[in-house]
Amino acid sequence: MKKSRKLASPDPQALLAWYDRHRRRLPWRALPGRTSDPYAVWLSEIMLQQTTVTAVKPYYENFLTRWPTVEDLAKAPVADVMTAWAGLGYYARARNLHKCAGVVASGHAGMFPDTEEHLRKLPGIGPYTAAAVAAIAFDKKAVVVDGNVERVMARLFAITAPLPGSKETLRALAATLTPEQRAGDYAQGVMDLGATVCTPKSPACVICPWADVCEGRKLGIAETLPRKAKKVETPLRHGVAFWMVRADGCVALRRRPPKGLLGGMTEVPGTDWRAEKWTDVEAAEAAPLRAKWRALPGVINHTFTHFRLEVAVHTIDLTAAQARKLEPEIIWTPLARIGRAGLPSVMAKVARHALAAIT
DNA sequence: AACGCGTGGAA
DNA sequence: TTTCCAAGCGT
Structure with a gap:
């Protein structure tokens, strides 16, 4: 029945x-x-x-x-x-x-x-x-x-x-x-x-x-279900992060502007994030210091909501004079405490990459 | 009304 | 590797 x-x-x-x-x-x-x-x-x-x-x-x-x-x-x-x-x-x-x-x-x-x-x-x-x-x-x-x-x-x-x-x-x-x-x-x-x-x-x-x-x-x-409108693909952007270590073992960090992407979070200083790759010469010109930068091998990759990011890391050991010349708003952070510095994930990747290359 | 805004886990 | 996406909100 x-x-x-x-x-x-x-x-x-x-x-x-x-x-x-x-x-x-x-x-x-x-x-x-x-x-x-x-x-x-x-x-x-x-x-x-x-x-x-x-x-x-x-x-x-x-x-x-x-x-x-x-x-x-x-x-x-x-x-x-x-x-x-x-x-x-x-x-x-x-x-x-x-x-x-x-x-x-x-x-x-x-x-x-x-x-x-x-x-x-x-x-x-x-x-x-x-x-x-x-x-x-x-x-x-x-x-x-x-x-x-x-x-x-x-x-x-x-x-x-x-x-x-x-x-x-x-x-x-x-x-x-x-x-x-x-x-x-x-x-x-x-x-x-x-x-x-x-x-x-x-x-x-x-x-x-x-x-x-x-x-x-x-x-x-x-x-x-539910059906959704199609998504646009995420573009790729490039940046360079500057890993600057002082003689006392502190690395230079800074606070991002309060609004926008990663607003108010701590970051490793770096270039803009743009569509074109940065050459070493361009990066050196955009760096916070005129110095003999060392480009670390490899890059870190990260995906945000609406774009992917590829970051190269350039590093120097700062002299005392160079450290003094940096902007006053630098947050000097002991390398041993970098894990507790409250870095957003993309910056934690940058730090990990730098530490792996240096040590 | 679209769009900007993180991250890590699953498949 | 790539794609999708999770208990959304502010502008």
């Missing part, structure tokens, strides 16, 4: 039941029966923006240990926060994190606002994070939409229109499923489903609690 065709719609309770069975133990999840600390929820959500759980874990633990409350974080020098964030990427998040802590600590008496509307006004908190904090920390019914939710909705309802144009459609569908109760658990459940079951590639539909109502699966197109 043939089953009657039902207009089955995804059941949020089925997802919640799945989440209760498969809830991952993550450091920012409150223990069952305990409420979440809004500060901890906020911190984790900022770190998790475009960043994997694996990458976030050690940073989250370190931040909470060093700065257990929003007041502690607000009091910290912003340079300390940037250093602690080094390696995690998207450094504007760290600047806004510190700014936001200041607003909450002094403007809100250390209490995070408990509505999306008010959370949304804080620096670094956009539509996603406002909804996530409202739902997870304050148990408000909020429609939480991230990349996972978009993917799950696109597949559940077989939305073939490409992102980002389909964003509003996907958000509206997510809204229809968001339950009145346990909206925070539901949000985390859908995101966990997207992260562990409804994955971008090779989704594990067999174990999905919504498999029987998934239109994408019925049509055999689940894995191809």
